[in-house]
Amino acid sequence: MxxxxxxxxxxxxxxxxxxxxxxxxxAALVADGVLSWRTTRHDAxxxxxxxxxxxxxxxxxxxxxxxxxxACIVTAEARMTVRSQEGTGRGELSV
Amino acid sequence: MAxxxxxxxxxxxxxxxxxxxxELDLARLSIRLWQRIAxxxxxxxxxxxxxxxxxxxxxxxxxxxxxxxxxxxxxxxxVQIPADELVEYEPHLAQDLVGGAFxxxxxxxxxxxxxxxxxxxxxxxxxxxxxxVEATGFLxxxxxxxxxxTDEGRVPAGAVxxxxxxxxxxxxxxxxxxxPVLPRRGFVLVTEPLPRVxxxxxxxxxxxxxxxxxxxxxxxxxxxxxxxAGPVLIGSSRERVGFDRTMSVPVLRxxxxxxxxxxxxxxxxxxxxxxxxxxxxxxxxxxxIGPDRRAPGLYHACGHEGAGVxxxxxxxxxxxxxxxxxxxxxxxxxxxPDRFE
Numbered sequence: 427m428x429x430x431x432x433x434x435x436x437x438x439x440x441x442x443x444x445x446x447x448x449x450x451x452x453a454a455l456v457a458d459g460v461l462s463w464r465t466t467r468h469d470a471x472x473x474x475x476x477x478x479x480x481x482x483x484x485x486x487x488x489x490x491x492x493x494x495x496x497a498c499i500v501t502a503e504a505r506m507t508v509r510s511q512e513g514t515g516r517g518e519l520s521v
Numbered sequence: 522m523a524x525x526x527x528x529x530x531x532x533x534x535x536x537x538x539x540x541x542x543x544e545l546d547l548a549r550l551s552i553r554l555w556q557r558i559a560x561x562x563x564x565x566x567x568x569x570x571x572x573x574x575x576x577x578x579x580x581x582x583x584x585x586x587x588x589x590x591x592x593x594x595x596x597x598x599x600v601q602i603p604a605d606e607l608v609e610y611e612p613h614l615a616q617d618l619v620g621g622a623f624x625x626x627x628x629x630x631x632x633x634x635x636x637x638x639x640x641x642x643x644x645x646x647x648x649x650x651x652x653x654v655e656a657t658g659f660l661x662x663x664x665x666x667x668x669x670x671t672d673e674g675r676v677p678a679g680a681v682x683x684x685x686x687x688x689x690x691x692x693x694x695x696x697x698x699x700x701p702v703l704p705r706r707g708f709v710l711v712t713e714p715l716p717r718v719x720x721x722x723x724x725x726x727x728x729x730x731x732x733x734x735x736x737x738x739x740x741x742x743x744x745x746x747x748x749x750a751g752p753v754l755i756g757s758s759r760e761r762v763g764f765d766r767t768m769s770v771p772v773l774r775x776x777x778x779x780x781x782x783x784x785x786x787x788x789x790x791x792x793x794x795x796x797x798x799x800x801x802x803x804x805x806x807x808x809x810i811g812p813d814r815r816a817p818g819l820y821h822a823c824g825h826e827g828a829g830v831x832x833x834x835x836x837x838x839x840x841x842x843x844x845x846x847x848x849x850x851x852x853x854x855x856x857x858p859d860r861f862e
Contacts, residue, residue, distance in 0.1 A: 520716035
């Protein structure tokens with residue numbers, strides 16, 4: 427960890443993921459070897475970073491309980507709780 | 522395609538918002554025809570989802586009961602919903618609403634897909650579509666209209682139909698005719714994709730009176746519905762401001778607040794975009810369908826206000842019957858183009 431200059435972590439699906447100051451959640455996840463953290467709405471296909479610049483909305487993730495955050499542009503912060511997202515991320519609302 | 526009003530609406534096919542009369546006759550025919558088109562052509566997310574109209578006050582509910590009784594007597598299916606049964610129709614509805622009515626015949630299509638699929642079907646049957654060609658005038662033989670002048674030459678025709686929607690007035694003006702179709706602006710909010718949170722088209726009882734109003738000032742009433750693709754669509758606003766396309770944050774805010782009033786769960790949902798369009802509005806709120814006696818050979822099919830997609834199937838059907846000199850399946854006298862003189 428220290429070789430990458432990281433000292434802090436956020437929680438991703440129940441475990442600690444290190445990040446460098448200013449790094450996006452998406453960059454930290456990829457650096458940690460996580461390539462996919464969302465499944466598509468209809469076919470549950472895996473998704474992660476695609477454009478990496480906030481345009482494509484492929485890298486959606488649940489941050490502190492809020493779904494549909496773009497992992498590529500949300501800056502990682504210590505004590506964030508990040509969860510991978512299934513579909514809309516709001517399955518609990520389904521009627 | 523669908524770059525005007527068709528693509529700026531919600532693709533509603535409704536009987537619930539129409540009072541007994543000629544427009545409801547047209548709507549009931551259109552609902553049957555859309556069912557058939559969905560089966561024969563398809564590919565445009567046709568959904569016979571039904572409509573739920575809700576009231577927040579006893580006065581609103583009394584009005585809704587009167588309306589739905591009149592509609593029932595006219596043959597429209599309408600089911601009264603007591604307050605404590607609303608949750609069975611829409612589990613996320615606010616719990617302090619006083620009652621509602623369910624209209625199982627109300628349906629919805631994805632309007633841009635519907636336009637595209639119908640055009641494709643027409644082409645496969647021999648129709649020619651010439652996108653990007655501007656009609657610049659009419660070919661005349663005395664009063665008669667015998668074709669269209671375009672920026673790519675003359676198109677002689679036995680009959681010409683003005684189906685230019687909100688821009689129908691401008692097209693009629695090219696023939697030297699006044700056709701009172703005016704734009705009535707509306708905004709729609711689009712949420713992030715959601716699972717099925719709203720099952721039906723849901724709107725407040727005041728919507729019907731808003732639709733019928735001739736006031737130029739801003740009117741808003743909540744209309745909320747899900748789509749097959751996931752986003753929830755939130756309307757509706759009505760204002761007469763010409764063709765001003767400026768986004769209005771105050772209007773969007775009102776739409777959002779009213780939707781949250783009906784569905785509190787939406788307070789936590791993100792809106793990802795908004796769009797707006799211009800309903801083709803005629804002075805008596807009825808469409809303009811049929812031959813123009815001032816210019817034989819010219820027919821109009823415009824001025825459907827917010828019901829253009831819903832009424833499109835029946836409008837095309839009765840126009841075809843008029844063109845073949847057959848008796849139209851519903852009485853179109855109320856829609857005569859010369860009724861404004």
